[in-house]
Each structure stands twice: as C-alpha cells, then as structure tokens.
Amino acid sequence: MSNWIDREQLRALFKPGDTVYVGGSTNEPHGLLDQLSDLPGLHFIQQPIGVVNQRDLSAIGDNCRQDTFFMTGFLKEGLAAKRVNFIPMHMRAIYTHLAERSIDVTLLLAAKDINGDLRFGLNNDYVTAALSSSRITIVEVSDAFVAPIGSILVGDHGDYFYASNTPACNYPMTEIDDTSRTIGGLVADLIRDGDCIQTGVGAVPAAILSGLTDRNDLGLHSGLIDEGAMKLIKGGNMNSSRKNIDKGLHITGMSMGGTELLNWLKEEKAVQFRSADYTHEMSIIQKLDNFVSINSAVEIDLFGQVNAEVVNGRQISGTGGSVDFMRATKSSKGGRSIVALSATARKGAISRIVNKVEMVTALRTDVDIVVTEFGVAHLKSASLAERAEALIAVAHPDFRNQLRSS
Secondary structure, eight states, X not given: OOOBOOXXXXXXXXXXTOEEEEOXXXXXXXXXXXXXXXXXXXXEXXXXXXXXXXXXXXXXXXXXXXXXXXXXGGGHHHHHTTOEEEOOOOHHHHHHHHHHSOEEEEEEEEEEOTXXXXXXXXXXXXXXXXXXXXXXXXXXXXXXXXXXXXXXXXXXXXXXXXXXXXXXXXXXXXXXXXXXXHHHHHHHTTOOTXXXXXXXXXXXXXXXXXXXXXXXXXXXXOSEEOHHHHHHHHTXXXXXXXXXXXXXXXXXXXXXXXXXXXXXXXXOTXXXXXXXXXXXXXXXXXXXXXXXXXXXXXXXXXXXXXXXXXXXXXXXXXXXXXXXXXXXXXXXTTOEEEEEOOSEETTTTEESEESSOSSOSBOXXXXXXXXXXXXXXXXXXXXXXXXHHHHHHTXXXXXXXXXXXX
C-alpha cells in the first residue's frame, strides 16, 4: 500500500460529472465523505440503511445527485428536490447493475484483521461489483476497529489509501416487545432441526432467533448476521453442519450489531462474508436443502401480496433482498418463505392485513406462510378463497368483519 493520499490529493481525484459509488450500511467510509464537502457535480450511488447512514450525499456540493436503492428519512428532502433518485431493484439485480455500470470512483472502508491483513470491514454486499467496474478505487483504512476475520480481503484492489480513525458501526439492538415475542414464538415453531435460515433485523427476527435454543444443526445463509445468530452459533444450535455447500460455514453479507458481535467476529473463522452475487443468488441457494426465508412487511393483502416499502404514498425503504430470498426458497428442497408481521400499526388503529396493498413488493406466489400474533396462515397450496380466509383469521379481531365484507 504505497499510494497513501491526504485530503488535497483525495479531492484532486474528483471532477464534476464523476459517478461515485459509496459503500453503505455498516461500512460507510465516513472519513472519506467528510473530506468531499463542497465538491460540485458528483453523481453518488449508495444503498443506505436509515439508522446507520445519516447523509444525503446529493447535498454534499452544488449540482450533486444520488441514486439510491433504499429510502431513508435522511433522503426525504433530496427526493422532494429531485436530487435523489430512488431505483426499485432487488439486491441480486443491484449487484449486476453495479458490475455493468461505468463507475469513476469507488469509496470503501477497510480495517486490518487480527493478523494484520486488510479487509473490507463489516459489509461486503456490493464490494466486488464496484471493484470490477470502477476506474479508481479509494480505500479508507481505519485504525479504530479490527475487521472480521471472514470479511473479503482488500489485497491489491485499492488504487489509493486514506488513513482514518472511523469507528466500527454499532447497529442498535431492538428490544423485544410482547407482540414480537408472540410472533417470534409462532415462527420458531415452524423451524425444524437442520433448517438453513435467512432473517432480517428488528424485534421480530430477534424474537425468532431467541426461540430456537432447543433446535439442532441449524444453518445460516443470509444477507446479515446479528447477535441473535451469534448466540445460536456460540450455543451450538447453529453449526451449518447439514448444509450441502459451505458445510460448517455461516454465510453473510454484512454484520449488524454491537461491540459483542464485532469482538466475536474478529476471530470467528466460520463466519464468511460474501457479496450479493453469492448471498442472494438463486443458483447458490437452490443447493441448500430446507432453506427458510423469514422477512417482514408493511402490509399484506388477502391475495397474499406483500408491501414492504410504501406507506401513504411515501417510499420509506426499498425492495431490498427479501424477494430474492423468497423466490430462492422455491428452488430449495424443503424450502419455505415466511412473512412475519404484527397484525396492526399505529397502536392498533389500522390493520396490516388489508384488502389490497398499496405497493406490491412481493407477489402472491412468493409467500408460503404468513404469521402474526394471532396465528399462522399457510398460503402455499391455498386457493384464492382459502388464502383470504386464512389471512383474515390472523388479522386483528377488530378488523376481520370489515375484511370479509369489503
């Protein structure tokens, strides 16, 4: 790593009109972004997560723009001002989109592992795609944390290196409320010994994972790993021993958690990070028997269609990777697609089981099972009438007659 640069040398690498890919979620290169203020005319690309990535990159300088595949509250003003462009796209497709796109500059965060090797930090989702299509790659090297031993090696991928003390991202743990605990218990009852699991983040996934401490030989192939999966691995419940591929390895795209998770990942070689062309790729997942996809939703309608991204006409998140996983379960022997959500929102004022969703994120054919705190609806082999009745049965009782009559 001989091409170390300072602030002025960094800024000189950009010119108006450049397309700039920025690592997102738990591996945003804050030190590099801090130095780019007032640079005009840059076109940024990033997939952010709301709690973690708190910048509107389109506001960095005059005439800047940002393409995003996931909406957050921090991008709302930029979207309204038409500086931010939301692109609806599944994660596997985003990887190919970036690999085929002409990128001028890629900005990524890295840190050394316990052996002194430089690795791409806590999120590897689109790293290899951006590296393959970028004219220049600038790697921020932080000395403030130790990278997971299973993260992708930087090797000779970096053209320039910038030193920083950017700390590791701490993703706040969600407390498990009573409703989430009930839903988690119902979903956990659907998980069998030897299943290979994919989950998201939040109170319901946390409750599901906490309810699996009596299962054996569970596997992990997921877009993320958090404390819940870590505890199952440390407890011996999740060992990935029955996986047809990556036997004994826990595959993830990113880590989302706190200090305990990060400290564990420093030395846990069984956790291996991969880009989205592996974690979300159907031809990979179809080799995994009993692959169980567990995701959430904003609302689900009586056809079984899922809306996971729009509320009252406002884009609040994105398509993400859930549909990639849902559809991949169809190619897995014994695979199942589960959608888990609370039956109501706004403190019980509105039903999340509706007659028709506002936006279709997942098709009615993508979902096998729907779980709320009121029960389990099996949709996979159900007729239209049967699935409507099954979904009404797991809606809040206050809304069931309304759903039946409309």
